[in-house]
Amino acid sequence: MDNLLTVTNLKKYFPVEKGFLDRLLTSQKSFVHAVDDVSFSVNRGDILGLVGESGSGKSTTGRLCLKLIEPTTGSIMFEGVDLAKLHGEDLRRFRKNMQLIFQDPMSSLSPRIRVGDAVKHALSFQGVGTASEQTERTRAILERVGLKPWSNFYDRYPHQLSGGQRQRVVIARALVLNPKFVVADEPIAMVDVSVRAQILELMLELKKEFDLTYLFITHDLAMANYVCHSIAIMYLGKIVEAGSKEDVFGRPLHPYTLALLSSIPVPDPKAKLQRIIPKGEIPSPINPPKGCRFHPRCPYAQDICSEREPQLEEIKPQRYAACFFPRHS
Amino acid sequence: MKNEKLQGRIVVQLLPQLRNLRQRGLAGWAILIGAAIVAAMAIMTVASPWIRPYDPILINVGPILSPPSAQFPLGTNHLGQDMLSRVYSGGAIMFQVAVLSVIVCLVVGVPIGLFASYLGGYTDKVASLVMDSIYAFPGLVLAIAIAAMLGPGVVNMALSIAVVYVPSYFRIIRSQVLTIKELPYVEAATIMGAKSRTTLFRYILPNVIPSIVAVATINFADAVLTSAGLTFVGLGLPVSTPDWGWDLTYGRRLLPSGAWWVIAFPGLMVVLLALGFTMMGEGLSELFNPRLQK
Amino acid sequence: MPLLDIESLVVEYHTLRANVKAVDRVSLSMEKGHTLGLVGESGCGKSTLGLSTIRLVPPPGKIASGHIVLGETDIINCSDEDIRKVRGKRVGYIFQDPMTSLNPVKRIGAHFVEMIHTHEPEVSEQDALKRGKDVLERLGILPERIDDFPHQFSGGMRQRVMIGLALALGPDLLIADEPTTSLDVIVEAQIIELLKELKKSLKLTLILITHNIGIVAETADRVAVMYAGRLAELGLTDDLFEKPMHPYTQALLNSVPNITKKGQVLSWIPGAPPDLAEPPPGCLYHPRCPHAFDRCKKEEPSLTKHNGTYVACHLYDRR
Numbered sequence: 045m046d047n048l049l050t051v052t053n054l055k056k057y058f059p060v061e062k063g064f065l066d067r068l069l070t071s072q073k074s075f076v077h078a079v080d081d082v083s084f085s086v087n088r089g090d091i092l093g094l095v096g097e098s099g100s101g102k103s104t105t106g107r108l109c110l111k112l113i114e115p116t117t118g119s120i121m122f123e124g125v126d127l128a129k130l131h132g133e134d135l136r137r138f139r140k141n142m143q144l145i146f147q148d149p150m151s152s153l154s155p156r157i158r159v160g161d162a163v164k165h166a167l168s169f170q171g172v173g174t175a176s177e178q179t180e181r182t183r184a185i186l187e188r189v190g191l192k193p194w195s196n197f198y199d200r201y202p203h204q205l206s207g208g209q210r211q212r213v214v215i216a217r218a219l220v221l222n223p224k225f226v227v228a229d230e231p232i233a234m235v236d237v238s239v240r241a242q243i244l245e246l247m248l249e250l251k252k253e254f255d256l257t258y259l260f261i262t263h264d265l266a267m268a269n270y271v272c273h274s275i276a277i278m279y280l281g282k283i284v285e286a287g288s289k290e291d292v293f294g295r296p297l298h299p300y301t302l303a304l305l306s307s308i309p310v311p312d313p314k315a316k317l318q319r320i321i322p323k324g325e326i327p328s329p330i331n332p333p334k335g336c337r338f339h340p341r342c343p344y345a346q347d348i349c350s351e352r353e354p355q356l357e358e359i360k361p362q363r364y365a366a367c368f369f370p371r372h373s
Numbered sequence: 374m375k376n377e378k379l380q381g382r383i384v385v386q387l388l389p390q391l392r393n394l395r396q397r398g399l400a401g402w403a404i405l406i407g408a409a410i411v412a413a414m415a416i417m418t419v420a421s422p423w424i425r426p427y428d429p430i431l432i433n434v435g436p437i438l439s440p441p442s443a444q445f446p447l448g449t450n451h452l453g454q455d456m457l458s459r460v461y462s463g464g465a466i467m468f469q470v471a472v473l474s475v476i477v478c479l480v481v482g483v484p485i486g487l488f489a490s491y492l493g494g495y496t497d498k499v500a501s502l503v504m505d506s507i508y509a510f511p512g513l514v515l516a517i518a519i520a521a522m523l524g525p526g527v528v529n530m531a532l533s534i535a536v537v538y539v540p541s542y543f544r545i546i547r548s549q550v551l552t553i554k555e556l557p558y559v560e561a562a563t564i565m566g567a568k569s570r571t572t573l574f575r576y577i578l579p580n581v582i583p584s585i586v587a588v589a590t591i592n593f594a595d596a597v598l599t600s601a602g603l604t605f606v607g608l609g610l611p612v613s614t615p616d617w618g619w620d621l622t623y624g625r626r627l628l629p630s631g632a633w634w635v636i637a638f639p640g641l642m643v644v645l646l647a648l649g650f651t652m653m654g655e656g657l658s659e660l661f662n663p664r665l666q667k
Numbered sequence: 668m669p670l671l672d673i674e675s676l677v678v679e680y681h682t683l684r685a686n687v688k689a690v691d692r693v694s695l696s697m698e699k700g701h702t703l704g705l706v707g708e709s710g711c712g713k714s715t716l717g718l719s720t721i722r723l724v725p726p727p728g729k730i731a732s733g734h735i736v737l738g739e740t741d742i743i744n745c746s747d748e749d750i751r752k753v754r755g756k757r758v759g760y761i762f763q764d765p766m767t768s769l770n771p772v773k774r775i776g777a778h779f780v781e782m783i784h785t786h787e788p789e790v791s792e793q794d795a796l797k798r799g800k801d802v803l804e805r806l807g808i809l810p811e812r813i814d815d816f817p818h819q820f821s822g823g824m825r826q827r828v829m830i831g832l833a834l835a836l837g838p839d840l841l842i843a844d845e846p847t848t849s850l851d852v853i854v855e856a857q858i859i860e861l862l863k864e865l866k867k868s869l870k871l872t873l874i875l876i877t878h879n880i881g882i883v884a885e886t887a888d889r890v891a892v893m894y895a896g897r898l899a900e901l902g903l904t905d906d907l908f909e910k911p912m913h914p915y916t917q918a919l920l921n922s923v924p925n926i927t928k929k930g931q932v933l934s935w936i937p938g939a940p941p942d943l944a945e946p947p948p949g950c951l952y953h954p955r956c957p958h959a960f961d962r963c964k965k966e967e968p969s970l971t972k973h974n975g976t977y978v979a980c981h982l983y984d985r986r
Binding site for chain 3: 097098206208209236237238239240241242244245263265266267269270293303304305306307308309310311312313314315317319321322323325326
C-alpha cells in the first residue's frame with residue numbers, strides 16, 4: 045500500500061461576504077463549510093472517485109489537494125512532503141508532480157493562445173529541456189492524445205476545435221510534464237455523450253502508459269462506476285462513505301449512497317427500479333443541519349441522528365461509513 | 374503598401390475577431406466605415422501641404438468674408454484666409470492631440486489598471502479611490518481646469534485630456550481583469566507553474582486587449598471633441614496655427630453677420646472625425662462583447 | 668385525431684456562412700395522453716423543434732416550410748393573436764434553465780397572475796392566486812410560498828414552479844426542454860417522479876426533450892432520435908432500447924453507462940457531428956457509420972416504417 049497522497053482532517057471554510065449594513069450591525073461571521081474535516085488517502089496507481097452533488101465540497105477538495113487554495117486547517121501530504129510547507133519557487137517547481145484536467149474545455153484554454161503553445165507552456169514554465177525539445181515533446185503528446193497529425197492542430201486556436209478535441213488538448217497539457225498525480229474535475233461533463241467514453245478510454249490508456257494516479261471528481265455515478273477503483277461519497281463537506289467501487293455501489297452502507305444509487309436514470313425501460321428518493325434538497329453549507337448532516341432527509345433517521353454527528357468509521361476492513369445505522373451491515 | 378499589409382496582418386493576429394469584417398453584420402460595417410472616414414481624414418491632413426491651394430495662415434489671400442465661390446470653394450474668413458486650405462490642414466493639431474492623449478492613457482492607465490486589479494488588496498483600493506475621484510469630475514470642466522494650469526500647446530492639451538480619460542481605461546481594464554482572473558485558464562497557468570508576471574502578461578493581458586482597443590477608439594473621438602472645446606474657450610494653441618477648433622470659435626462670432634461657412638465646414642469636419650472614431654469604437658465593442666447568438 | 672401533427676418541418680438559421688437547416692423535414696405526431704422522448708446530442712435540433720411548436724424559434728432562425736397542426740390550429744400560419752392564445756393555454760412550455768426563466772423582481776404569485784390574466788383576463792387576482800397556490804401544493808411546495816421571490820427557491824423548487832406555471836392553465840400539451848439538466852442527481856429523480864405522477868393524474872400529453880437517454884427510458888412511451896436536424900429513428904421505447912435499428916441509435920445506446928449492467932464495455936462514436944453549413948452528401952451520419960456503403964454517400968435515406976418503428980437508414984430500405 046503505497047500512499048501517494050494523504051489528506052488529514054482537512055477543512056476549508058469560506059467567509060460569507062456580507063452587505064455593508066450587515067457588517068455594521070452584526071459582528072457575527074458566517075462561513076460556507078465547503079470541506080469539513082475530510083480525511084482520506086490515495087494509493088499510487090489508484091483511481092479514486094470523489095462523488096457528490098453540488099455543495100458536497102468535492103471540487104474544493106480537489107483544489108486543496110493541488111494547493112490551488114489554502115486549507116483553513118488540516119494537512120495534505122504528497123509523497124511524504126507536507127504541502128503546507130511549500131511556498132514560492134519551491135511550490136512552483138513542485139507543481140509538475142500534480143496536474144488538473146478541467147471541466148470546461150472552452151474556458152480552460154486561453155482563447156488567445158494557440159493550442160500547441162498552450163501545451164508547450166507547461167514545459168517552458170517549468171524549464172524542461174530546450175525550446176526545440178519542448179516543441180518535440182508537445183508534438184508527441186498532441187499525437188498521443190489523438191490529435192493526429194500534430195500539424196493539423198498545433199497552430200489552431202481553441203475555438204477552431206470541437207469540444208472533444210479541446211478536451212484532448214487539456215489532457216495533453218496536464219500530462220506533458222509527466223506528473224504523478226492528476227485531479228480530473230468532471231472531465232467529461234461538458235463533452236457530448238457519444239464521445240465521452242472515448243475520452244475516458246484515453247485517460248485510462250494514458251494512466252497505464254504514464255503510470256498515473258487519478259482523483260476523479262464527478263457527480264455522475266455511472267461514469268464513476270465505469271472508471272474508478274475506489275469511491276468516496278461526499279455530502280455537505282464530509283465523506284459519508286468510502287471503499288472499493290464494488291462495495292460502495294454493490295453493497296452501499298450509507299442511506300445517502302442508497303439514495304444516490306436509486307436516483308440514477310437507467311437507460312433500460314425494463315429495469316426494475318427500487319426507488320428510495322429522499323425528500324427535500326441539499327441544505328445550505330452555511331448552516332448545515334446539526335448532528336448527521338443527512339438526517340433531515342434520511343428515511344431511516346432516528347433521534348440520535350439529530351443530536352450527534354456520526355464519524356467516518358472503518359466498519360469492515362477498507363469499508364468506511366459515517367452513519368449510526370449503516371445498511372447491509 | 375507592404376507595410377500596411379503587414380500591419381493589417383498584425384492587427385488581425387492580435388485581434389482575431391477582426392477577420393471577415395464585412396460578414397460581421399452591422400458591427401463590422403460600422404468598423405469599416407468608421408475606419409474609412411478616419412483614414413480619409415488622416416490622409417487629407419497629412420497630404421494637406423501639397424493639396425491645399427493656399428497657405429492656410431496667410432491672411433488676405435482673398436477678400437474678407439467672401440462666401441463659397443469658384444476661387445475659394447469654402448469661402449474665406451474674417452482675416453481673408455482660405456477656408457478650404459484651413460479645412461485641409463486644420464485636423465493636424467486635433468490628430469496630434471488625440472493620438473498623444475491616447476498614448477499617455479495607454480502608458481499610464483493600462484499598467485495601473487492591470488497591476489491594481491491583479492494584485493488586489495490595498496493597491497486596488499487606493500487606485501480605485503483615486504480613479505473614481507477623477508472620474509467624478511465632469512470631463513470638459515476638468516480638462517479646461519488642467520489646460521488652464523498647464524498653458525497652451527499640443528502636449529499640454531493632450532495631457533489634460535489624458536488625465537480626464539485615464540479613469541475610464543482603469544475601470545474597463547479592472548473589470549476585465551477581475552473577471553478573467555477567475556477563469557479556469559488562468560488557474561491552469563498557475564497549475565502549470567507560471568510565475569505571476571507570466572500569468573498576467575501572457576494569459577490575462579491578451580484577453581484584455583480587445584476592450585482596451587474599444588476604449589482607445591472612443592477616447593480618440595472624445596479627444597477630438599474635447600480639443601475642439603479647449604480651443605473654443607481659448608485654451609490650447611497659439612493663435613496662428615490652422616485648427617478647426619479655432620475656426621469654430623471665430624466662426625461662431627461671425628454667424629450673426631451671415632458668414633455661415635466659417636463655422637460650418639470646420640464644424641462638419643470635427644463631427645465627421647468624431648463620428649468615424651465613435652463608429653469604430655462602438656463596432657469594436659459590439660464585436661468583442663457580442664450579444665450571444667446561436 | 669392526433670393532438671399534435673408535425674409534417675416535414677424545416678427550420679433554418681441564417682448565419683454568416685450559410686443557411687443552416689436546424690430541423691430538416693421532420694415529421695411526427697402526438698396522440699393524446701402519450702409521452703414522447705425527443706432525444707439527441709447538442710446541436711441536433713431537438714430544442715428548435717420544441718420551440719417551433721409554439722412558433723418561438725429565435726432569430727436568425729425561421730420556420731421555412733412544413734406544417735404544424737395543434738388540434739385544429741395551423742401553428743405556422745395562424746395570426747399572432749391566435750398563437751398567443753396557444754402559448755400557455757394549450758401548450759405549456761418548460762424552458763431549459765429554471766435559474767433564468769423566472770423574473771427575479773416579481774413574486775411567484777405575480778408570475779401566476781400574469782400568466783392567467785393573459786389568457787383569462789376576467790379572473791380576479793384573488794382567484795388567480797388561489798389557483799397558483801393549488802398548483803404549488805400539488806407540486807409539493809408550501810402554498811404560502813406564493814409570495815416568495817425566485818431567488819428564495821432552490822434549483823429543484825424553481826423547476827417545480829416552472830412546471831406549475833406551465834400547467835396553470837391546464838394545457839393539452841406539455842413540452843419540457845431539458846427539465847433536469849442543471850439539477851443534481853437526487854432532485855432530478857424527484858422531478859422525473861413528479862412528471863410521471865402528473866402524467867397519470869392529469870392525463871398529460873408530454874414531449875420530453877433531453878440528451879439523457881436514461882430519463883427517457885422510464886418516462887416515455889415512444890422515443891424519437893434526432894441527428895443533425897433529421898429524424899433518425901422513431902419507435903416505441905421498449906422496441907428502441909431492445910432492438911435499436913439506426914446505427915446512430917445503436918451507437919448512442921452503447922455509449923451510455925448503465926450501472927445495473929455488470930462488466931459493461933462502453934463504446935463511442937468516432938468523429939464529430941457534421942458542420943451543418945457544409946453538410947456531407949447523402950446520409951448525414953455516413954462519415955461516422957460503421958455500416959455505411961455506397962448508397963449512403965450519395966442518397967439521403969427517407970423515413971420508412973418497419974414493424975411500428977420509423978427509421979431513416981438505407982440498411983432497411985432495400986428498394
